[in-house]
Amino acid sequence: GQQVMQIPQYQHVQEGEDFTTYCNSSTTLSNIQWYKQRPGGHPVFLIQLVKSGEVKKQKRLTFQFGEAKKNSSLHITATQTTDVGTYFCAGDNNNDMRFGAGTRLTVKP
Amino acid sequence: DAGVIQSPRHEVTEMGQEVTLRCKPISGHDYLFWYRQTMMRGLELLIYFNNNVPIDDSGMPEDRFSAKMPNASFSTLKIQPSEPRDSAVYFCASSPSGYQPQHFGDGTRLSIL
Numbered sequence: 001g002q003q004v005m006q007i008p009q010y011q012h013v014q015e016g017e018d019f020t021t022y023c024n025s026s027t028t029l030s031n032i033q034w035y036k037q038r039p040g041g042h043p044v045f046l047i048q049l050v051k052s053g054e055v056k057k058q059k060r061l062t063f064q065f066g067e068a069k070k071n072s073s074l075h076i077t078a079t080q081t082t083d084v085g086t087y088f089c090a091g092d093n094n095n096d097m098r099f100g101a102g103t104r105l106t107v108k109p
Numbered sequence: 110d111a112g113v114i115q116s117p118r119h120e121v122t123e124m125g126q127e128v129t130l131r132c133k134p135i136s137g138h139d140y141l142f143w144y145r146q147t148m149m150r151g152l153e154l155l156i157y158f159n160n161n162v163p164i165d166d167s168g169m170p171e172d173r174f175s176a177k178m179p180n181a182s183f184s185t186l187k188i189q190p191s192e193p194r195d196s197a198v199y200f201c202a203s204s205p206s207g208y209q210p211q212h213f214g215d216g217t218r219l220s221i222l
Contacts, residue, residue, distance in 0.1 A: 030208055031208055033210055033211075041215075042200055042213040042214065042215055042216055043152070043200070043202075043211075043213050044213070045210035045211065045212070048209075048210060088152065090211075092207070092208045095206065095207025095208050096165075096207065097204075097207060097208065097211070098154065099144075099152050099154065101151040101152070102151055102152065
Protein backbone atom coordinates (compact mmCIF):
# COMPACT_ATOMS: atom_id res chain seq x y z
CA GLY A 1 0.00 0.00 0.00
CA GLN A 2 0.96 3.61 -0.22
CA GLN A 3 3.26 5.15 2.32
CA VAL A 4 3.69 8.77 3.29
CA MET A 5 7.03 9.76 4.75
CA GLN A 6 7.46 13.01 6.62
CA ILE A 7 10.63 14.76 7.75
CA PRO A 8 11.99 15.98 10.02
CA GLN A 9 10.49 14.19 12.98
CA TYR A 10 11.29 17.07 15.30
CA GLN A 11 12.23 20.70 14.78
CA HIS A 12 13.16 23.20 17.44
CA VAL A 13 13.45 26.83 16.39
CA GLN A 14 13.94 30.22 17.92
CA GLU A 15 10.92 32.46 17.66
CA GLY A 16 11.17 34.43 14.43
CA GLU A 17 13.01 31.72 12.53
CA ASP A 18 11.47 29.91 9.59
CA PHE A 19 10.32 26.29 9.63
CA THR A 20 9.70 23.73 6.89
CA THR A 21 8.36 20.19 6.97
CA TYR A 22 8.44 17.86 3.98
CA CYS A 23 6.19 15.05 2.91
CA ASN A 24 6.98 12.34 0.34
CA SER A 25 4.78 9.60 -1.05
CA SER A 26 5.71 6.32 -2.66
CA THR A 27 2.81 6.76 -5.09
CA THR A 28 1.24 9.60 -7.04
CA LEU A 29 -1.36 11.31 -4.92
CA SER A 30 -4.80 12.53 -5.85
CA ASN A 31 -4.51 15.25 -3.26
CA ILE A 32 -2.65 16.06 -0.08
CA GLN A 33 -3.94 17.54 3.15
CA TRP A 34 -2.18 19.22 6.04
CA TYR A 35 -3.26 19.11 9.67
CA LYS A 36 -2.04 20.72 12.87
CA GLN A 37 -2.28 19.16 16.30
CA ARG A 38 -1.70 21.39 19.29
CA PRO A 39 -0.24 19.77 22.40
CA GLY A 40 -3.04 17.86 24.14
CA GLY A 41 -5.41 18.44 21.25
CA HIS A 42 -6.57 16.62 18.17
CA PRO A 43 -5.49 17.03 14.54
CA VAL A 44 -7.24 19.92 12.84
CA PHE A 45 -7.48 20.29 9.09
CA LEU A 46 -5.50 23.20 7.64
CA ILE A 47 -5.61 22.92 3.87
CA GLN A 48 -5.95 20.62 0.88
CA LEU A 49 -3.86 20.73 -2.30
CA VAL A 50 -5.12 19.07 -5.46
CA LYS A 51 -3.31 20.40 -8.52
CA SER A 52 0.20 19.62 -9.65
CA GLY A 53 2.56 22.43 -8.61
CA GLU A 54 -0.12 24.10 -6.53
CA VAL A 55 0.90 26.71 -3.96
CA LYS A 56 -1.43 28.04 -1.30
CA LYS A 57 -0.86 30.53 1.47
CA GLN A 58 -2.48 31.07 4.83
CA LYS A 59 -0.92 34.12 6.43
CA ARG A 60 2.61 33.00 7.37
CA LEU A 61 2.04 29.42 6.16
CA THR A 62 2.90 28.39 2.59
CA PHE A 63 1.88 24.99 1.25
CA GLN A 64 3.26 23.44 -1.93
CA PHE A 65 2.35 20.37 -3.94
CA GLY A 66 5.06 18.94 -6.16
CA GLU A 67 4.83 18.79 -9.93
CA ALA A 68 4.75 14.99 -9.85
CA LYS A 69 2.16 15.04 -7.05
CA LYS A 70 4.39 12.85 -4.91
CA ASN A 71 5.71 15.42 -2.47
CA SER A 72 4.58 18.44 -0.54
CA SER A 73 5.93 20.98 1.91
CA LEU A 74 4.68 23.32 4.57
CA HIS A 75 6.74 26.41 5.27
CA ILE A 76 6.15 28.78 8.18
CA THR A 77 7.75 32.21 7.98
CA ALA A 78 8.86 33.90 11.19
CA THR A 79 7.55 31.33 13.63
CA GLN A 80 5.62 32.39 16.69
CA THR A 81 4.98 30.51 19.93
CA THR A 82 1.42 29.89 18.74
CA ASP A 83 2.82 27.73 15.93
CA VAL A 84 3.87 25.06 18.43
CA GLY A 85 2.40 21.64 17.67
CA THR A 86 2.70 18.66 15.39
CA TYR A 87 2.10 19.13 11.68
CA PHE A 88 0.84 16.15 9.71
CA CYS A 89 0.51 15.64 6.01
CA ALA A 90 -2.04 13.14 4.71
CA GLY A 91 -1.89 11.82 1.18
CA ASP A 92 -4.87 10.50 -0.73
CA ASN A 93 -4.47 7.78 -3.34
CA ASN A 94 -7.84 6.78 -4.77
CA ASN A 95 -9.82 7.47 -1.63
CA ASP A 96 -7.16 5.82 0.54
CA MET A 97 -5.91 8.59 2.86
CA ARG A 98 -2.71 7.95 4.83
CA PHE A 99 -1.09 10.20 7.41
CA GLY A 100 2.60 10.90 7.70
CA ALA A 101 4.31 10.51 11.06
CA GLY A 102 4.19 14.25 11.68
CA THR A 103 6.77 16.91 12.51
CA ARG A 104 6.76 18.20 16.05
CA LEU A 105 7.61 21.89 16.16
CA THR A 106 8.75 23.60 19.31
CA VAL A 107 9.42 27.34 19.41
CA LYS A 108 11.67 29.03 21.93
CA PRO A 109 10.52 32.54 22.82
CA ASP B 110 -22.77 22.29 14.65
CA ALA B 111 -21.81 19.13 16.54
CA GLY B 112 -18.46 17.67 15.70
CA VAL B 113 -17.27 14.12 16.16
CA ILE B 114 -18.16 13.01 19.66
CA GLN B 115 -16.09 10.45 21.51
CA SER B 116 -16.64 8.87 24.89
CA PRO B 117 -15.26 8.46 27.38
CA ARG B 118 -12.65 11.23 27.36
CA HIS B 119 -10.48 9.35 29.81
CA GLU B 120 -10.43 5.72 30.84
CA VAL B 121 -8.22 4.06 33.42
CA THR B 122 -8.60 0.34 33.92
CA GLU B 123 -6.64 -2.70 34.94
CA MET B 124 -5.11 -5.07 32.47
CA GLY B 125 -7.34 -7.91 31.45
CA GLN B 126 -10.47 -5.79 31.54
CA GLU B 127 -12.62 -5.12 28.49
CA VAL B 128 -12.51 -1.58 27.18
CA THR B 129 -15.12 -0.06 24.86
CA LEU B 130 -14.57 3.27 23.16
CA ARG B 131 -17.45 5.02 21.46
CA CYS B 132 -17.76 7.44 18.58
CA LYS B 133 -20.55 9.44 17.01
CA PRO B 134 -19.50 10.80 13.61
CA ILE B 135 -20.73 14.00 12.03
CA SER B 136 -24.15 13.47 10.49
CA GLY B 137 -23.92 12.84 6.77
CA HIS B 138 -20.31 11.70 6.82
CA ASP B 139 -19.94 8.37 5.07
CA TYR B 140 -16.43 7.58 6.29
CA LEU B 141 -15.35 6.83 9.84
CA PHE B 142 -11.79 6.25 10.98
CA TRP B 143 -10.23 4.95 14.19
CA TYR B 144 -6.67 6.02 15.04
CA ARG B 145 -4.29 5.30 17.88
CA GLN B 146 -1.63 7.81 18.88
CA THR B 147 1.43 7.18 21.05
CA MET B 148 4.74 8.94 21.42
CA MET B 149 6.60 5.95 20.08
CA ARG B 150 4.42 5.06 17.08
CA GLY B 151 2.76 8.35 16.23
CA LEU B 152 -0.70 8.42 14.64
CA GLU B 153 -1.70 4.96 13.43
CA LEU B 154 -4.78 4.17 11.37
CA LEU B 155 -6.47 1.15 12.91
CA ILE B 156 -9.56 0.70 10.74
CA TYR B 157 -11.94 2.69 8.62
CA PHE B 158 -15.54 2.26 7.52
CA ASN B 159 -17.44 3.42 4.46
CA ASN B 160 -21.20 3.46 4.83
CA ASN B 161 -20.90 1.33 7.97
CA VAL B 162 -18.85 -1.36 6.20
CA PRO B 163 -15.25 -2.01 7.34
CA ILE B 164 -12.97 -1.32 4.38
CA ASP B 165 -9.47 -1.70 5.74
CA ASP B 166 -8.66 -3.21 9.12
CA SER B 167 -5.03 -3.98 8.37
CA GLY B 168 -3.97 -1.57 11.10
CA MET B 169 -5.76 -3.40 13.88
CA PRO B 170 -2.95 -4.67 16.10
CA GLU B 171 -4.30 -8.12 16.91
CA ASP B 172 -7.39 -10.15 17.63
CA ARG B 173 -7.88 -8.41 20.94
CA PHE B 174 -9.09 -5.38 19.00
CA SER B 175 -12.44 -5.23 17.28
CA ALA B 176 -14.50 -2.42 15.78
CA LYS B 177 -18.11 -2.21 14.76
CA MET B 178 -20.37 0.31 13.13
CA PRO B 179 -23.95 -0.89 13.57
CA ASN B 180 -25.41 2.26 12.04
CA ALA B 181 -24.37 5.54 10.45
CA SER B 182 -24.30 7.41 13.74
CA PHE B 183 -22.37 5.12 16.03
CA SER B 184 -19.17 3.10 16.15
CA THR B 185 -17.29 1.23 18.85
CA LEU B 186 -13.72 0.10 19.28
CA LYS B 187 -13.34 -2.73 21.75
CA ILE B 188 -10.22 -4.14 23.37
CA GLN B 189 -10.57 -7.47 25.13
CA PRO B 190 -8.52 -8.29 27.11
CA SER B 191 -6.67 -5.00 27.53
CA GLU B 192 -2.92 -4.83 28.12
CA PRO B 193 -0.66 -2.00 29.39
CA ARG B 194 0.81 -1.55 25.89
CA ASP B 195 -2.64 -0.54 24.68
CA SER B 196 -2.31 2.70 26.63
CA ALA B 197 -2.64 5.53 24.12
CA VAL B 198 -4.94 8.26 22.88
CA TYR B 199 -7.56 6.84 20.54
CA PHE B 200 -9.09 9.20 18.00
CA CYS B 201 -12.18 8.79 15.91
CA ALA B 202 -12.55 10.87 12.76
CA SER B 203 -15.17 11.19 10.07
CA SER B 204 -15.31 12.65 6.59
CA PRO B 205 -17.91 13.04 3.84
CA SER B 206 -15.80 10.98 1.45
CA GLY B 207 -12.49 9.17 1.29
CA TYR B 208 -10.63 12.18 -0.11
CA GLN B 209 -12.21 15.04 1.81
CA PRO B 210 -10.79 16.44 5.08
CA GLN B 211 -11.23 14.39 8.20
CA HIS B 212 -12.81 15.84 11.33
CA PHE B 213 -11.36 14.44 14.52
CA GLY B 214 -12.98 13.96 17.88
CA ASP B 215 -11.26 15.05 21.08
CA GLY B 216 -9.97 11.52 21.63
CA THR B 217 -10.08 9.01 24.45
CA ARG B 218 -7.02 8.88 26.66
CA LEU B 219 -6.72 5.24 27.70
CA SER B 220 -4.49 4.03 30.49
CA ILE B 221 -4.18 0.32 31.21
CA LEU B 222 -2.55 -0.41 34.56
